[in-house]
Amino acid sequence: MSILLKNGLVYLPDGAVEKLNIGIESEIIDYLAAAAPERKYDEEKDMSGKLLIPGLVNAHTHAAMTLLRGVGSDLSLQEWLFEEIVPIEDKLTADNIRVGTELAMLEMLACGTTSFSDMYFFPEVTAETVISSGMKANLNRPVQSFDPAEKGEDSRRIKEAVALYDGYDGAGDGRVKIDFCVHAEYTCTEAVTRYLADIVREKKGNLHLHLSETEKEHRECIEKYGRTPLRWFYDLGALDSRAFCAHCVWVSEEDMELMRELGIGAVHNPTSNLKLGSGFAPVQKMLDMGISVALGTDGASSNNNLNMLEEMHLASIIHNGYTGDPTIMKPSSIIRMATRNGALIQGRADTGEIEVGMRADIAAIDLSAPHLRPNVDTPALLCYSAQASDVCMTMADGRVLYENGEYLTLDRERILFEAERAAKRLYN
């Protein structure tokens, strides 16, 4: 199968926007030029007036938590988590995870997201769901341990994490990748973290962490261990392989220096950090230092949606407001965070840019709505003015998954029906 996207405005890796034709053979971009190609493609799509960007990468989420959307709004973090969220999570079944993930994918595809990095229960169910959807995802089995006596080799979570890796890494023609995960410093013991770190090193794996999300977490770690959460992970060998950290709101200068040195990625989750009152991550500082910062929505329970264009918009403006400097967080940085940086953190070097030889993960944004007129600066228009509803096509590995409100691989009505039914059971 080959496809030609004709006459779109293509966002290029250097930040330029040019009217170009994109040829795609199977899952790879094989042509990119203003002139029409000589070869014939099976299908042609006229993309006049559409902005074509790399597919958005939601680099930190808990997809199935769509079923918990809106639960316990406006409570303190402790009440929200332990009185509202956890009791419902205890009731979640594998089938809930399937439909919650499907609902998340409906939402993500409709806002141009092609790939996500997830952290949640029943990841093998999520893996199967991702495989059949045509999307891409990095999944893991989160490891937690609260028992100081538990040995790493006895951890059921670690056994599950390894089984998941052995069973699913590279599944779905490489669309599913399996990462490892320690949920957070404050939810895991040193012994279990160290044991998992050894496995990650041996497997050359990728480690997904929650890091310094709240001031309390960061401060209490220093009080308990005499070091920051990042340094705690480092000292246990958890940063010997590739790793990326969600939130990073309270990281210290030394933490950032270590992240830069080791090539540790950060995932910025602006909505969640604001809504839960966690604070403002030092994102421009990290970017200036050369740390790879990606963007994520976090789960729908703390967001309350999975709209990457909204995260791009927020990341574009909140740091100006917080620092008093309107010149920071430029559109080119934001777009890179939402695309290429996310792809690299996922270990997908062949995605995240529109270029010959790259995988064809592409989102199209229709620039015709009144709120996008006139267009004097396309990247600014995307970051400051565009809405998820302007996304008119989402493609992963050269396959159209969403177009003009229609889903090509997911049964919207069945999923919405099942999600409502699941929610009724969970809340009654």
Place this chain on the structure above:
Amino acid sequence: MSILLKNGLVYLPDGAVEKLNIGIESEIIDYLAAAAPERKYDEEKDMSGKLLIPGLVNAHTHAAMTLLRGVGSDLSLQEWLFEEIVPIEDKLTADNIRVGTELAMLEMLACGTTSFSDMYFFPEVTAETVISSGMKANLNRPVQSFDPAEKGEDSRRIKEAVALYDGYDGAGDGRVKIDFCVHAEYTCTEAVTRYLADIVREKKGNLHLHLSETEKEHRECIEKYGRTPLRWFYDLGALDSRAFCAHCVWVSEEDMELMRELGIGAVHNPTSNLKLGSGFAPVQKMLDMGISVALGTDGASSNNNLNMLEEMHLASIIHNGYTGDPTIMKPSSIIRMATRNGALIQGRADTGEIEVGMRADIAAIDLSAPHLRPNVDTPALLCYSAQASDVCMTMADGRVLYENGEYLTLDRERILFEAERAAKRLYN
């Protein structure tokens, strides 16, 4: 003309959401009950699955600046304003204002906005444009004066302001109201401000001000006059009549106390304050004190769109992040700010709530999209999850102006064509 909105989920003044029928006779709500009405209405609309809220009031904007959308992004405030915006504003014609305002109204109607408070050039053109659109607006001729020798009675701007008031206040069956306006403390002399204040008092007018938007403005006023901008206006008699102030980012405790005492309204513009690096207005504090706080988008040049749902979303979360308290800025407060408080600040006591006897300014939100499922808390869903694209109907004074992507009073294609043509001339 009468119309019945059947079986919608109606957001009531006390924050409850109930499945009700809304009957509208001419421009007034004459029926509100779960039971079907006995009388017959000319038209019936099934609103099952739709949330019906009061029409949103954009309480501070510069509508025609849609033509300057995206100009000079990511510059310092001074460079942005004086090197990019002002030179283009100098070229704006009356016809530009007409089409810029029409473009703004396309955008505003599509996100459920029924009324706006504007501050810009050629307000008589804006007035005519508003009248033919069916929307509502409070307009003014902004007064500025940089010449210390200028006397109030010689101010051409004040003469224009009075002529506008005499010519248009109450026009369009009351849909157009004329306010007075001093652009800001730093752009007007004491003599001219005092002279205008006398006129506003005499006419029992409503005064629209920019106030303490930036730290620089606030501090320099104190350095120059030994008092805050609010106190400066007060001492000149400008707060003897009704008044409302946009931004209020840097207002002092004493300023807020004075605002409360005098019943001065505040308009919060979160996107603009963030994007321009102005800071975080003390909104929850003002609400707690009993100050009437409304919401606005500011102009599209500093936003860069006119999406009131986006402002509601931002106002819901940014103050949590800034104060570290996730329990503040509850959905009921946010919805009141975006509806009833805006209406009251506009002097429209008969709008902004869905109740028998009120004017029928109503927006309908379709709750069927995946990002609105499941619905465990409707007001939270509106503030945290909904998008402008979920708005499916906008009605002012009982007249449908926008429905399912179609405009009933505005010619979308003609306006978009003319806006693009105007932008080409302005930027070449």
